[in-house]
Amino acid sequence: xxxxxxxxEALNIQEGKTATLTCNYTxxxxxxxxxxxxxxxxxxxxxxxxxxxxxxxxxxxLKVTFDTTLKQSLFHITAxxxxxxxxxxxxxxxxxxxKLQFGAGTQVVVTP
Amino acid sequence: GAVVSxxxxxxxxxxxxxxxxxxxxxxxQATTMFWYxxxxxxxxxxxxxxxxxxxxxxxxxxxKDKFLINxxxxxxxxxxxxxxxxxxxxxxxxxxxxxxxSADSPLHFGNGTRxxxx
Numbered sequence: 209x210x211x212x213x214x215x216x217e218a219l220n221i222q223e224g225k226t227a228t229l230t231c232n233y234t235x236x237x238x239x240x241x242x243x244x245x246x247x248x249x250x251x252x253x254x255x256x257x258x259x260x261x262x263x264x265x266x267x268x269x270l271k272v273t274f275d276t277t278l279k280q281s282l283f284h285i286t287a288x289x290x291x292x293x294x295x296x297x298x299x300x301x302x303x304x305x306x307k308l309q310f311g312a313g314t315q316v317v318v319t320p
Numbered sequence: 321g322a323v324v325s326x327x328x329x330x331x332x333x334x335x336x337x338x339x340x341x342x343x344x345x346x347x348x349q350a351t352t353m354f355w356y357x358x359x360x361x362x363x364x365x366x367x368x369x370x371x372x373x374x375x376x377x378x379x380x381x382x383x384k385d386k387f388l389i390n391x392x393x394x395x396x397x398x399x400x401x402x403x404x405x406x407x408x409x410x411x412x413x414x415x416x417x418x419x420x421x422s423a424d425s426p427l428h429f430g431n432g433t434r435x436x437x438x
Contacts, residue, residue: 212363216361239424240424242426244429249411249431249432249434250431250432251324251326251413251415251429251430251431251432252364252413252415252427252429253429254426254427254428257424257426297363297364301424304423305352305369305423306417306422306423306424306425307354307366307369308354308366308427309366310356310363310364311363312361312362312363313363
């Protein structure tokens with residue numbers, strides 16, 4: 209299986225700034241990569257999917273990039289708000305059935 | 321949007337007893353559901369893949385006789401932790417994929433079950 213690395217240290221950011229999170233993987237490049245948001249004591253919620261042939265994907269204030277050469281995906285939250293405070297997980301497709309392997313997540317704390 | 325309901329949200333049981341956790345897709349049908357467990361500050365660890373009408377597929381290291389999975393219908397999967405021990409205490413989360421979508425469709429997660437075994 210893949211080794212998926214996300215920054216374990218919480219990212220503290222001021223409201224209005226851009227938060228950038230990193231997801232690195234070690235082995236083969238997956239057909240796609242997904243990003244989820246998880247609030248404490250809750251299940252993850254899907255945010256974005258980016259395929260290996262896509263460089264960038266956007267959804268409202270969210271932007272995801274995928275660099276198969278670097279084996280890395282970056283997740284950006286622009287104009288961050290306190291409501292964006294949560295843990296963000298990246299997940300890689302691992303088989304043809306769509307099974308996902310998750311990173312440990314990075315906690316984002318947006319302060320007013 | 322697609323909703324997955326998971327019950328109970330919290331359960332405390334005594335060592336040696338069994339606990340059943342239900343996972344229901346409320347507004348879609350799911351031929352496949354996935355069961356995860358999550359320890360604090362750690363990633364979701366896939367335990368098993370539940371397929372409607374057939375036996376579940378367990379990940380390496382997961383005891384199938386201890387974690388019984390039944391996927392009785394296109395909207396319901398259950399996980400039973402048998403003869404629970406304190407080390408089974410964890411956060412269990414189910415997820416489902418809409419059968420109308422593809423294998424690339426996103427997963428819809430329940431809100432998890434916090435199991436504490438005393």
